[in-house]
Amino acid sequence: MSILAKHAAVKHAFDSLRAAGANPFDVKFEAVLSPTEGVLEGRRTILLGTNNYLGLTFDESCIEKAVEVVRAQGTGTTGSRIANGSYDGHKRLEQELADFYGRKHCMVFTTGYQANLGVLSALVGRGDHLMLDADSHASIYDGSRLAQAEVIRFRHNDPRDLEKRLKRLADVPGDKLIVVEGIYSMLGDTAPLKEIAAVKRRTGAYLLVDEAHSMGVLGPTGRGLAEAAGVEEDVDFIVGTFSKSLGSVGGFCVSDHPDFDLLRVVSRPYMFTASLPPSVIASTIQALRQLRAEPGLRTRLMANARRLHDGLTEMGFETGPEANPIVAVAMPDRETAIAFWKALLVGGVYLNLALPPATPNNTPLLRSSVSAAHTPEQIDAALDLFGQIGREFGVLPAPARRVSA
């Protein structure tokens, strides 16, 4: 134990979750039946926290492609692309992603986490400056450590604070790279990208947008926030993941930078990891094609997002500022959050319990994510359960009445 004694505070928090009989790390699904339903302790449970935005994990055509390729090419590549070479699929996926984004180059990584590690550590180094939104995902913070650049945080979604900090660096040598996310993973809020792009133009910095939660979700063709905000030309690098809208695992970066391929020989998280298994690549290519061919998926996703967000808000819950597929409900305190989460689970709804310090403003959150595959009836069932537990726990006034502003 002694070598782990430094984690005593975490152990304490972890033990208290266990004692409450509500440990999210202990959730084990006996079966996953569809993108929106699993079985937990014998109960059919609505999956409302799996980032499966387009519901493509059970898409027949994606499954077929993966099965076909696992039979033809085996279960794994057993090495990295610099050591073992690339399969045809790796190259094809990169071409199709570059084509989707209208960019010249694309690199595929083995996870979304590694995409941020691999891109950030290769783009900036000692003497450069990384400007991170304070609410950035852990993979961005970890990537910044690997990068060894000077890391400066600006206030969440605050272009003026960003500009002030960039101006302080005006005469300091080194490249400046701004990193923001399309949709932030905890509250589901979007970055004010038009304003951030304007700051980038005024200050001569580079701009990277992580579209992990916004790819397949935002924009007329599903490319994400940069497309929705009409500022794709200002975005130098887009990072994304396959483990949300595309229903598999992996990450990518697209760019028009003429020397982008240099990353393949300087990015250690790319060079020293086994490449994705061909079957994963195959289902991802097919999922990307589905994303492009079926805009109706996004329409259904956003309708479901609005149904859940507006339903919760009308009941009187405190939700995030925008109706996006991530819908977070603020809880008054940690104990209520844990008990509420557990009651939802017993009632047949699974979502994410997010506790400080992993949450903005130290607010405990019940974080849900909707899917295009949810039926309106599933959303309504979740809303009913939320209302029932909310009144029971005194989070909502009883009887439920719309709280006027």
Added chain:
Amino acid sequence: MDATTRSVRDGIAAALSQTVGRHIEIDDDTNIARDLGLDSLAIMNFIMALEDEYDISIPLDRVAQVETVGDLTKAIEELRSRG
């Protein structure tokens, strides 16, 4: 202690009191996390307030090195002279 250092320390004391919500006594050896019971988020907000006041940005690796009020005073003074 020269006048600048004292003024920076007073600035830190004011920002800390505002974060904690009551007047607090500090000296150079006060440990910000341990003695004042601030979590990482409170520390970040408090540091951002100081950054505004002194018109500097304290890089994350510098923040990581700061344990005491004395460390923070030194970091702020160095960054101010750099600009």
